[in-house]
Amino acid sequence: MNSKSTPSVPLGGRTPNVSVFDKIRDWSASRSWSSPYGSGETAESIRIEVVETAESFIVRAELPGAEKSAIDVIIDDNVLTIRAPGRQSIRMAPGSVIEPRVCTLTLPEAIDDTKSIAEYDLGVLLLTLSKAQAVAARAKEPVGRQRAEVHGQGLDKDEQQKALDRLPEWACQQRVTEVLAVKATLPVRGSLDEFATFVMEQTPDPIPARLSDPALGDILADAPVAVAVFPSGAIRTVGTVLPGGENSVLLAPFDYWSLIDPEDDQLAPGEEVLHLELSMLAVVTRP
Amino acid sequence: MIPVMTQAQATRGRKGAAILRYPDLQPATIADVGQRKIVLLVHGLTADASYLYELMRQFDGAGYTPLAFEYPCYDGIDAAAKDLAALLSGLDQHKALSGPRIVVVGHSMGGLVARALIALEGGARYVRTVITLGSPHSGTLGSARIPLYMAYWGEAVCGLNPRGFSFKSASVIQLLRKDRPTPLLDTLMQVAPASQRVDYYSFSGGYNRIDFGKGYLKNALFNAYLQKHLPLPNDGLVPEVSSDLSQKQFSKCAPGCRHFRPQPNFGTLNHTYLIQNHLLALTTIQCAK
Numbered sequence: 241m242n243s244k245s246t247p248s249v250p251l252g253g254r255t256p257n258v259s260v261f262d263k264i265r266d267w268s269a270s271r272s273w274s275s276p277y278g279s280g281e282t283a284e285s286i287r288i289e290v291v292e293t294a295e296s297f298i299v300r301a302e303l304p305g306a307e308k309s310a311i312d313v314i315i316d317d318n319v320l321t322i323r324a325p326g327r328q329s330i331r332m333a334p335g336s337v338i339e340p341r342v343c344t345l346t347l348p349e350a351i352d353d354t355k356s357i358a359e360y361d362l363g364v365l366l367l368t369l370s371k372a373q374a375v376a377a378r379a380k381e382p383v384g385r386q387r388a389e390v391h392g393q394g395l396d397k398d399e400q401q402k403a404l405d406r407l408p409e410w411a412c413q414q415r416v417t418e419v420l421a422v423k424a425t426l427p428v429r430g431s432l433d434e435f436a437t438f439v440m441e442q443t444p445d446p447i448p449a450r451l452s453d454p455a456l457g458d459i460l461a462d463a464p465v466a467v468a469v470f471p472s473g474a475i476r477t478v479g480t481v482l483p484g485g486e487n488s489v490l491l492a493p494f495d496y497w498s499l500i501d502p503e504d505d506q507l508a509p510g511e512e513v514l515h516l517e518l519s520m521l522a523v524v525t526r527p
Numbered sequence: 528m529i530p531v532m533t534q535a536q537a538t539r540g541r542k543g544a545a546i547l548r549y550p551d552l553q554p555a556t557i558a559d560v561g562q563r564k565i566v567l568l569v570h571g572l573t574a575d576a577s578y579l580y581e582l583m584r585q586f587d588g589a590g591y592t593p594l595a596f597e598y599p600c601y602d603g604i605d606a607a608a609k610d611l612a613a614l615l616s617g618l619d620q621h622k623a624l625s626g627p628r629i630v631v632v633g634h635s636m637g638g639l640v641a642r643a644l645i646a647l648e649g650g651a652r653y654v655r656t657v658i659t660l661g662s663p664h665s666g667t668l669g670s671a672r673i674p675l676y677m678a679y680w681g682e683a684v685c686g687l688n689p690r691g692f693s694f695k696s697a698s699v700i701q702l703l704r705k706d707r708p709t710p711l712l713d714t715l716m717q718v719a720p721a722s723q724r725v726d727y728y729s730f731s732g733g734y735n736r737i738d739f740g741k742g743y744l745k746n747a748l749f750n751a752y753l754q755k756h757l758p759l760p761n762d763g764l765v766p767e768v769s770s771d772l773s774q775k776q777f778s779k780c781a782p783g784c785r786h787f788r789p790q791p792n793f794g795t796l797n798h799t800y801l802i803q804n805h806l807l808a809l810t811t812i813q814c815a816k
Contacts, residue, residue: 405659408687436751440672465689473739476682477689494675494692497748502740514744525690 250438282328286343295374296356297347297367304363306341315353322346322365324464335495349373387427388496389437392420392520403469403519411467416459416488417449417522422468423488424499428507428515440498446482446490454487462524467524469519472503481522485504491520530695534737544598544610544641546618547576550585555594562624563592564630566815569611571635572600572674572698573681573691580804582632585808591815596640600681601690603697604636605711608643608650615653627724630656634802635745635765637679638662638696638729638772639715643700646780651725656812659729660801661762664777665769666704666712673764674699676753680764684799719779723754727781728814730773730807732796733789737763764799785814 287302301321303311306324314321326338347369355370388518395403400419404412423445428435451459459481464477479493499516507514544566548555558797566586568579576595583593596614598607604767631654633641636661644650645657663673678699691698697706704710708789728782735757736750750763758766787793787810796804 252751407776411687432747432751433755436748437755438747440752463690463693465692466689468688472740472742473688477687477692480693497745498679500742500745502742502809504742505744507744523689 242303247361258301284339284341286322286324286341288343288345290345290347295371297351297369297371299345299367299369301343301365301367302363303341303360303365306360306363308360311365313358313365315351315356315369318347318350320347320351320367320369334374344520356490365399388425388442388444390424390444390458390493390499391423392422392449392491394450395421395519397448401497403521406469406473407467407475412523414523415452415521416462416464416524417452417491418457419449419450419469419519419521420491420519422447422499422518424495424514424516424518426516428512428514439500442496444493444496444499446485446492447487447520448489449491449520459489459522459524462526464522464524466520467495467523468499469521470501470503471517472501474501474503478518489523491521530729544596544607544614546611546614547595547597547729549587549593549595549771550580552580552595555618557618557620557623559616560592560594560618563590564593564815565624565628566593566594566630566632568595569607569631569633569637569640570597570600570685571637571677571681572702573678573688574600574635574685575688578684579634582802582808582811585805586812586815587811591706591812593806595683597794599639599690600636601696601698603711604639604643604701605647607640608648608658610642611640612648612650615650618651618740620636624653627651627655628654629653630658632658632660632811632815634660634664635662635680635798636702638770639664639712642715642780643711645720645725645775646715649721650723655724656726656728656815658730658814659770659772660730660807661732661765661770661798662729662772663702663769664729664772666702666710674702676749676764677702680798692802716776716780726814727784728787729770729781729784730787730793730801730811731759731760731765731767731770731789732762732798732801733767733794733801734797735759735761735763737797737799760794762789762801763799765798 265527266480289300291298301322303324305327310325312323322343324341328338350372351369352372357368359366403419460483463483465477466481468476468478478498479491482492484490499518534777545554547553549558568582570576570579576597579595583595586593589816596611619625631641632759639662641657645654682688683693701708701711705714738746739749758768767789771786772781773784777784792806796807801807
């Protein structure tokens with residue numbers, strides 16, 4: 241992202257994005273417009289205000305009288321430079337050199353200039369600078385920009401036993417890992433069709449599970465599967481088992497749909513996030 | 528229906544396939560196949576014989592000796608047919624089954640096992656009629672995940688049985704027509720029955736919603752997703768274009784097949800209800816005569 245010589249952020253010259261301004265107004269109610277990252281001191285200073293959101297920095301710079309085409313915005317990693325032609329001041333001696341207005345800010349995080357937006361209208365430059373890490377994280381998100389998460393945690397001995405007591409005897413005998421408490425959160429967005437496509441096609445990250453006995457060694461030859469015990473009492477095959485680290489394997493759900501309790505609705509009307517809780521373990525099918 | 532897989536069914540893979548009798552679902556004996564006409568029911572992927580019980584009772588009342596073939600459903604459709612042929616041979620010591628006397632009713636993948644018995648194992652020696660209910664004769668129509676959904680269905684109906692889920696399992700590979708050099712389903716299509724005496728009937732359901740439990744959400748999401756991919760009519764899992772054995776491409780392997788379309792009588796039956804519907808049971812009994 242070495243772009244010192246040319247403006248990296250295209251200045252679209254569009255009218256301000258109403259929704260962005262609405263958000264700024266909301267934030268301004270609770271946050272001051274002062275910048276915690278310093279402000280530029282120039283021949284003619286540029287008034288700068290910065291608001292940080294989860295995914296971006298929104299920078300508002302006052303550049304009255306500047307031609308849109310003459311404004312340079314330069315981003316180099318986490319350093320933002322704004323440059324605009326200076327203005328003739330009434331206090332300047334005739335013939336004196338008009339220095340350009342320049343402001344440099346160091347932001348606490350790197351910026352992805354390809355995902356950033358600049359707008360200029362009525363003497364105000366508004367920059368929405370996307371945080372590079374947030375852009376990278378979003379790129380890994382599944383289709384539909386839904387962010388879903390799955391976590392697993394080993395249960396204590398009593399809780400493990402409660403789950404095992406619900407399994408049929410054969411599955412209990414063929415258990416090869418600890419019993420995990422798995423929690424998944426699924427944002428419910430879009431139409432039923434879109435959400436259905438997401439839960440049926442997207443694969444959650446595999447969840448590490450310790451072998452119940454290190455002596456089990458390589459259990460993958462015994463066709464292990466991931467089995468779930470749901471809060472309703474339903475028991476289902478929900479995924480495959482992949483190689484893990486030492487004394488552990490990965491429980492890999494087939495899809496998010498598999499993690500939904502078949503006997504329980506789990507989604508209250510109007511709720512926007514589906515919270516799933518279940519117990520998971522690996523059993524071998526060729527003991 | 529049983530809530531979870533029984534110990535006996537869990538060890539089916541180790542004990543091997545069995546022909547179970549009615550009503551105790553214990554392995555049949557030569558004495559069990561004595562006098563009456565015989566109907567042999569064959570279950571689908573990941574399921575077991577337990578969900579066939581009601582249809583066995585219907586046939587019992589109609590004067591048949593009902594039997595159910597229970598097999599390790601993941602080992603391959605051809606392997607199941609081979610096991611079935613060997614068991615029938617074992618029970619046929621007094622030529623009680625030859626004649627042929629048996630009507631085979633296959634549900635879902637069980638219909639393919641019935642056809643493989645005829646095409647590959649000389650099953651026409653025992654079998655006079657094959658009836659298939661919602662069987663995917665043309666395979667899984669492009670979606671590589673449909674065997675997974677059939678496995679989900681089997682667990683919803685019969686309880687935990689993880690062994691049909693592996694994408695490496697022979698049955699799943701055959702349902703996907705990914706077996707080489709010639710996909711089994713194509714072979715079945717090309718082999719003419721050794722005997723022209725075998726009568727074929729196929730049934731398709733037309734209710735394209737299927738349940739995996741009592742919860743609304745899981746069912747709604749599945750149905751919303753799959754109905755974008757399946758042609759109509761379908762039974763929620765298998766479309767009629769796959770379960771209609773009377774189509775031209777099957778005229779060699781199932782000559783003279785009579786097909787029962789979803790309309791007018793079976794439009795309200797999904798993949799599960801096909802095996803539970805009274806009128807369909809009575810119709811299959813009529814076909815068996």
